[in-house]
Amino acid sequence: MLKNIGYAAHDSKTPLVPFNFERREVGAQDVLIEIQYCGVCHSDLHQVRDDWAGSTYPIVPGHEIVGRVLKVGNEVDEFKSGDLAGVGCLVDSCRLCTECNEHLEQFCDSAVFTYNSPDKHTGKMTYGGYSNQIVVDKRFVLRISHRLDLAATAPLLCAGITTYSPLRHWNVGKGDKVGIVGLGGLGHMAVKFAHAFGAHVVLFTTSPGKTEDAKRLGADEIVISKNPDEMKQHLKSLDFILNTVAAAHDLDQYTALLKRDGTMCLVGVPGSPHPSPSIGNLIFKRRSLAGSLIGGLKETQEMLDFCAEHNITSDIELIPIQQINVAFERMLKSDVKYRFVIDLASMETLASQENQESLESLDSGVGAAN
Amino acid sequence: MLKNIGYAAHDSKTPLVPFNFERREVGAQDVLIEIQYCGVCHSDLHQVRDDWAGSTYPIVPGHEIVGRVLKVGNEVDEFKSGDLAGVGCLVDSCRLCTECNEHLEQFCDSAVFTYNSPDKHTGKMTYGGYSNQIVVDKRFVLRISHRLDLAATAPLLCAGITTYSPLRHWNVGKGDKVGIVGLGGLGHMAVKFAHAFGAHVVLFTTSPGKTEDAKRLGADEIVISKNPDEMKQHLKSLDFILNTVAAAHDLDQYTALLKRDGTMCLVGVPGSPHPSPSIGNLIFKRRSLAGSLIGGLKETQEMLDFCAEHNITSDIELIPIQQINVAFERMLKSDVKYRFVIDLASMETLASQENQESLESLDSGVGAAN
Numbered sequence: 001m002l003k004n005i006g007y008a009a010h011d012s013k014t015p016l017v018p019f020n021f022e023r024r025e026v027g028a029q030d031v032l033i034e035i036q037y038c039g040v041c042h043s044d045l046h047q048v049r050d051d052w053a054g055s056t057y058p059i060v061p062g063h064e065i066v067g068r069v070l071k072v073g074n075e076v077d078e079f080k081s082g083d084l085a086g087v088g089c090l091v092d093s094c095r096l097c098t099e100c101n102e103h104l105e106q107f108c109d110s111a112v113f114t115y116n117s118p119d120k121h122t123g124k125m126t127y128g129g130y131s132n133q134i135v136v137d138k139r140f141v142l143r144i145s146h147r148l149d150l151a152a153t154a155p156l157l158c159a160g161i162t163t164y165s166p167l168r169h170w171n172v173g174k175g176d177k178v179g180i181v182g183l184g185g186l187g188h189m190a191v192k193f194a195h196a197f198g199a200h201v202v203l204f205t206t207s208p209g210k211t212e213d214a215k216r217l218g219a220d221e222i223v224i225s226k227n228p229d230e231m232k233q234h235l236k237s238l239d240f241i242l243n244t245v246a247a248a249h250d251l252d253q254y255t256a257l258l259k260r261d262g263t264m265c266l267v268g269v270p271g272s273p274h275p276s277p278s279i280g281n282l283i284f285k286r287r288s289l290a291g292s293l294i295g296g297l298k299e300t301q302e303m304l305d306f307c308a309e310h311n312i313t314s315d316i317e318l319i320p321i322q323q324i325n326v327a328f329e330r331m332l333k334s335d336v337k338y339r340f341v342i343d344l345a346s347m348e349t350l351a352s353q354e355n356q357e358s359l360e361s362l363d364s365g366v367g368a369a370n
Numbered sequence: 371m372l373k374n375i376g377y378a379a380h381d382s383k384t385p386l387v388p389f390n391f392e393r394r395e396v397g398a399q400d401v402l403i404e405i406q407y408c409g410v411c412h413s414d415l416h417q418v419r420d421d422w423a424g425s426t427y428p429i430v431p432g433h434e435i436v437g438r439v440l441k442v443g444n445e446v447d448e449f450k451s452g453d454l455a456g457v458g459c460l461v462d463s464c465r466l467c468t469e470c471n472e473h474l475e476q477f478c479d480s481a482v483f484t485y486n487s488p489d490k491h492t493g494k495m496t497y498g499g500y501s502n503q504i505v506v507d508k509r510f511v512l513r514i515s516h517r518l519d520l521a522a523t524a525p526l527l528c529a530g531i532t533t534y535s536p537l538r539h540w541n542v543g544k545g546d547k548v549g550i551v552g553l554g555g556l557g558h559m560a561v562k563f564a565h566a567f568g569a570h571v572v573l574f575t576t577s578p579g580k581t582e583d584a585k586r587l588g589a590d591e592i593v594i595s596k597n598p599d600e601m602k603q604h605l606k607s608l609d610f611i612l613n614t615v616a617a618a619h620d621l622d623q624y625t626a627l628l629k630r631d632g633t634m635c636l637v638g639v640p641g642s643p644h645p646s647p648s649i650g651n652l653i654f655k656r657r658s659l660a661g662s663l664i665g666g667l668k669e670t671q672e673m674l675d676f677c678a679e680h681n682i683t684s685d686i687e688l689i690p691i692q693q694i695n696v697a698f699e700r701m702l703k704s705d706v707k708y709r710f711v712i713d714l715a716s717m718e719t720l721a722s723q724e725n726q727e728s729l730e731s732l733d734s735g736v737g738a739a740n
Contacts, residue, residue, distance in 0.1 A: 282661030291652030
């Protein structure tokens with residue numbers, strides 16, 4: 001087994017602390033990656049705090065992983081030592097079902113998520129990217145271009161594909177007027193992609209302070225959603241809306257903005273239910289309310305290649321792993337533009353400073369850490 | 371002006387009573403139809419009782435109209451005296467907008483509904499098919515085949531097209547497993563159409579007593595939706611669900627039955643909101659919740675022609691107009707298999723028995739009537 005170090009939550013209330021754990025040895029089809037950067041996704045915090053229930057501790061979060069290949073198994077031709085590589089939300093699936101056959105592994109009933117999923121190799125749970133290394137089957141490893149800023153590429157693995165996939169699935173492109181709701185980690189990527197696809201992009205935000213930034217990111221119009229007069233100007237005019245806001249809110253004010261046959265796609269699961277949406281809003285213009293979940297491996301690679309071609313990455317704030325708990329608190333207040341990314345070099349520093357014994361004592365001293 | 375007689379609601383509380391009113395003279399593009407049968411739609415009762423607000427009294431309901439052409443304007447070549455003809459929920463639209471140009475007049479912002487819509491010709495409201503005659507622009511008149519039972523054809527004009535249109539729009543056909551929720555006026559037509567299109571039809575009902583009938587109508591499987599074990603057997607297996615139940619109910623038990631990328635289409639506006647649907651159910655299989663509204667004139671004609679070819683009509687209970695208030699009460703209890711249709715010959719009897727003066731006294735004696 002490979003000795004790894006990461007940052008883990010040991011329950012829903014206390015801060016993340018250093019954690020020693022083991023990963024499987026590199027198998028014939030595996031790729032061992034030295035993690036250089038890992039994005040901080042809101043779902044990391046949800047699972048750390050058990051907001052969705054079902055969290056199994058300890059949790060090492062992180063599914064926006066980029067780094068360098070250290071070693072590959074003897075049946076791996078796709079990657080070699082020294083290559084840049086990425087890992088997103090998935091590390092395995094059944095590979096036999098319709099979803100897997102159609103390259104939509106995210107919908108496989110046996111999908112294994114990058115962290116907090118049962119791990120058949122270790123008998124424990126999977127551990128994510130808030131750590132120094134990861135071993136992943138080659139089918140779930142992505143190629144990363146040298147042309148992109150590596151740290152700013154990490155969030156593409158979740159925030160990127162989560163917004164790219166629905167915009168592609170609903171054929172957003174030139175001639176379309178598209179609404180993006182919310183300008184956070186997901187929303188800012190959605191604005192970039194919708195703009196890159198040639199759509200006329202209308203950003204909806206509750207924060208007047210984000211107007212200039214939204215324009216810079218690619219929005220053609222910015223609407224302050226609390227202002228009914230501004231909202232009215234877009235009634236029945238949007239072909240598609242990508243709603244990135246997970247907090248419970250009034251969906252009707254947005255469905256009313258869709259044209260006949262328009263769709264609003266949601267990508268966030270709210271902690272408490274949205275007010276029940278108006279069925280009349282759907283019926284009287286044959287509109288749809290839909291959901292979308294990250295993307296399959298093939299599409300994630302396509303997205304990464306598209307980003308390399310169009311020089312698209314996330315706007316990030318780089319932090320050392322030691323600041324993760326502060327970052328979580330700031331994320332809760334939307335105080336980040338637009339994604340925290342952990343520089344895992346900070347983990348190495350820690351690892352070299354501390355010997356195994358002191359790490360173990362940290363590991364058991366959960367409550368006091370950070 | 372043409373003197374007409376109908377049955378009208380004069381407020382939301384009292385029974386419908388005979389009502390004398392005037393329709394416009396037959397214009398150059400108009401068709402005058404002697405109404406022979408008119409279906410009784412649940413929305414008639416909703417508007418009579420002002421359940422959706424916005425009712426303007428007096429209301430002469432009825433938008434499932436079939437009868438015989440009495441007279442046509444001099445610019446009408448499409449119909450001639452003696453032809454069978456039908457009128458559905460729409461009698462006019464702007465004819466200029468995208469919706470009208472795409473034969474989707476039901477979504478035109480200036481659509482004029484068959485009753486309780488402002489009528490530019492009379493300055494009053496439009497009056498519907500619970501009456502002896504109607505004058506309608508030829509564009510909104512449908513051709514009816516002599517091969518179909520005329521009374522049983524009336525409900526096709528609303529219940530028929532409301533279910534036909536979404537089944538067509540979402541391409542239901544051979545190889546599909548389709549759910550129909552509810553076996554009422556709409557549901558029984560949905561079962562017939564889905565079966566005729568070649569789909570495997572699963573009917574969901576709360577009433578075990580409807581099983582045999584559902585099979586006769588074309589359902590391949592019947593599921594008692596109150597039985598979780600029966601529901602479970604269909605998890606993630608349906609390509610499409612047409613939900614015809616307007617009463618507020620748990621939508622999640624049905625979205626969970628959809629395959630990845632499946633859609634549940636609702637065709638009823640609930641009086642009170644459904645419990646807020648699970649967004650997770652949508653996200654984790656990229657499912658959609660949609661709405662659909664009747665159908666355009668072109669598609670309504672296509673549906674009528676399809677019905678003539680496949681001998682599809684509604685299962686009806688024929689009533690004289692004098693029983694309309696009793697029929698409303700029975701409809702509220704779902705005590706009808708599956709649609710009441712008014713035989714307007716009963717109106718003629720009344721008209722011949724009473725002279726104009728006594729009709730007027732009936733008209734003013736609203737509360738006491740029936």
